[in-house]
Amino acid sequence: ExxxxxxxxxxxxxxxxxxxxxxxxxxxxxxxxxxxxxxxPGKGLEWVSVLFGGGSTYYADSVKGxxxxxxxxxxxxxxxQMNSLRAEDTAVYFCARGKTLSWAxxxxxxxxxxxxxxx
Amino acid sequence: DIQMTQSPSSLSASVGDRVTxxxxxxxxxxxxxxxxxxxxxxxxxxxxxxxxxxxxxxPSSFSGSGSGTDFTLTISSLQPEDFxxxxxxxSYSTPPTFGQGTKLEIK
Numbered sequence: 001e002x003x004x005x006x007x008x009x010x011x012x013x014x015x016x017x018x019x020x021x022x023x024x025x026x027x028x029x030x031x032x033x034x035x036x037x038x039x040x041p042g043k044g045l046e047w048v049s050v051l052f053g054g055g056s057t058y059y060a061d062s063v064k065g066x067x068x069x070x071x072x073x074x075x076x077x078x079x080x081q082m083n084s085l086r087a088e089d090t091a092v093y094f095c096a097r098g099k100t101l102s103w104a105x106x107x108x109x110x111x112x113x114x115x116x117x118x119x
Numbered sequence: 120d121i122q123m124t125q126s127p128s129s130l131s132a133s134v135g136d137r138v139t140x141x142x143x144x145x146x147x148x149x150x151x152x153x154x155x156x157x158x159x160x161x162x163x164x165x166x167x168x169x170x171x172x173x174x175x176x177x178p179s180s181f182s183g184s185g186s187g188t189d190f191t192l193t194i195s196s197l198q199p200e201d202f203x204x205x206x207x208x209x210s211y212s213t214p215p216t217f218g219q220g221t222k223l224e225i226k
Contacts, residue, residue: 037163045155045163045206045217060214094162104210105153107174109162 002026002108004095009113016085016117022078022095022110030073033098035106036080038091048093049080050103063089085117121145121209125218131226136197140221142190142207151211152190154183158203167192
């Protein structure tokens with residue numbers, strides 16, 4: 001069964017850094033489109049970033065220059081390095097796989113990890 | 120960015136009811152429209168992709184239609200487990216964007 005498990009969330013001060021992980025099982029991260037999507041408390045869903053199998057990356061304007069998506073093929077794990085964190089980055093962060101049909105159709109999701117940016 | 124507008128924002132219905140949720144986009148997106156279901160504290164679940172294709176293992180009581188700028192999600196006969204929040208999302212252009220959600224509650 002396809003599974004995605006996020007970790008690495010927590011409480012961090014504004015301006016700080018955090019790295020989220022998403023461990024995948026029953027499929028290969030490097031052969032798939034992998035995304036991060038976030039949801040602020042009580043709010044809707046916001047796409048954050050995508051990593052293509054070939055290595056191309058794209059980011060939402062709200063995180064461009066501060067967040068970096070990457071993967072470790074040997075660990076079959078996706079990462080999101082978050083720097084210069086702001087209060088508005090507070091959210092549950094989900095990793096999500098893109099369907100083969102389109103990278104922006106999210107067919108499997110992790111359970112999410114909560115990031116709270118506060119002093 | 121493409122703006123997504125769902126209606127209604129909330130809806131009360133009873134088990135067995137037929138329910139329709141609408142999603143309108145700020146520009147034409149062909150059929151690149153997807154629907155997700157989210158229950159409290161859980162991850163979203165893909166229900167419908169490409170406007171009308173049913174995701175694997177999703178009950179056939181869910182259906183989607185539309186193209187261009189106007190789309191609908193229909194639940195033909197509500198079951199207790201269908202009470203949740205529903206989101207539309209466009210995969211036509213970058214960045215992918217979501218509607219604000221429709222909360223479906225038990226009447």
